[in-house]
Amino acid sequence: MxxxxxxxxxxxxxxxxxxxxxxxxxxxxxxxxxxxxxxxxxxxxxxxxxxxNGSESTASTRQTASPRTDTATAGSPSSSGTPSSSVTPSASPAAEKKPEGGPGTGIPKSGPGTFSTAGAGSGPFGNGRIVTYSVSVEDGLKESAEAVASEVDKVLADPRGWTADGATGFRRVADDAADFVVQLATPDTVDRICGEYNLDTGGEVNCNVGRHVMVNLKRWRLATPAYAQDVPSYRALIINHEVGHYLGHNHETCPGAGKPAPAMMQQIKGLRGCVINAWPYATDGTRITGPPVA
Incomplete structure (x- = not known):
């Protein structure tokens, strides 16, 4: 429903x-x-x-800070829905150019701007403060709200996700009373909603503004060159990065050549020597982080 x-x-x-x-x-x-x-x-x-201008957002708890934009991923749920811990070699900086997509890709540039919200709910999962969320998809897309919600649920429930801090939990609800809403939308709709907060997503990237976690349909389907062979991982990165901003985490950069890129790094702009990674925590519970971006 x-x-x-x-x-x-x-x-x-x-x-x-x-x-x-x-x-x-x-x-x-x-x-x-x-x-x-x-x-x-x-x-x-x-x-x-x-x-x-990028496209990876930043925020403080309950999104009280100024919004930003961005996204990228690795080692996220596989297409079967089972989390994958594998990390593939990163692309060279030269390969991290303009994301592909446009005429001939079958991705609509614009939509009606109305959304259908996934029914039922999930969770709770994690400990500590329970943050509620809903998932909606712009009307007219082939993706169903229920299917997208299932992917988002798996990312947020993954032990390598934000619940690994021991203080954060999530529960999906089916109404507008959620603390934040994950919205999959066409590039023009993402631009419009992010633009209302004066953010320029350029038809290419995602953002977190207020309670909106806006997911660009082009990135959801095509990922980026570095993640072209592992689109599910890039989807996990989108969710972890933008929800991370909602929770108050800011941008970080690569901690060193050959190390996993932090989930809060704007990986769409290049990996700077790191390897792709979609998760804020490693399987042993260690936080994957890097120097803050000034």
């Missing part, structure tokens, strides 16, 4: 404007060379601005 919901109108900080690159041709260089150089630098500027 599903329940129709419409996204609340959020409000927030001013949107950060994207940067741009400009080049001044040499006075005596041939005109053709100057134009070619300008075109090349402009292309570089476009790549920089697209990823400069």
């Amino acid at each position: 599903t329940h129709r919901t419409s996204p609340a109108r959020p409000h927030g900080r001013r949107r950060r404007s994207k940067g741009s690159a400009h080049a001044r041709p040499a006075r005596k260089a041939p005109l053709a060379v100057g134009i070619a150089a300008l075109a090349a630098l402009t292309a570089v500027g476009l790549v920089v601005t697209e990823f400069g």
Whole structure:
């Protein structure tokens, strides 16, 4: 059974404007060379601005801090629903370019902006303070709210997830009274809801704003180049990263070459020598972390 919901109108900080690159041709260089150089630098500027704003969110407990955006993953539930602890080699930084997807992928760019919420509920699982959540999917997508909710439940209940801190638990509910809501939506709808908090997700990335954990349909289906062979793991990273922001965790970076990338790292921007990882904790209960991002 599903329940129709419409996204609340959020409000927030001013949107950060994207940067741009400009080049001044040499006075005596041939005109053709100057134009070619300008075109090349402009292309570089476009790549920089697209990823400069990122897409991995940050928040404080119960989302009282200013929102941000982002996502990435490794070693998450397999397609069979059974958690996988395997970590595949990371892609080189050069491979971490613009995520693929667009015309011809079968992924709709926009939708109606209304949502169906998964019925029933789950849990509770974990200890300490129980945080409630609901899961909804934008109407018209092939993914059902119940199927997406099942994946989210498995990620949040995994012993390598946020419940490993011993102080956090989760329980899924089927109504709008949840503390936060995980919403799978088309790129335009994600942009609109995140944009109401003045965040620029550029049609590519996810965000956490207020009580909204917004999941971009393109990333849910295609992941990123580093996770192209393990989409379920990238989905786990999306949930762990954005829910981590909701719980108050900020961005981190790679702790060293060959080490697992923290779940709170903006892995979509590159791994910086780390290997992919979707989980905040290792199987032995050790927190996988890295230096904070200033």
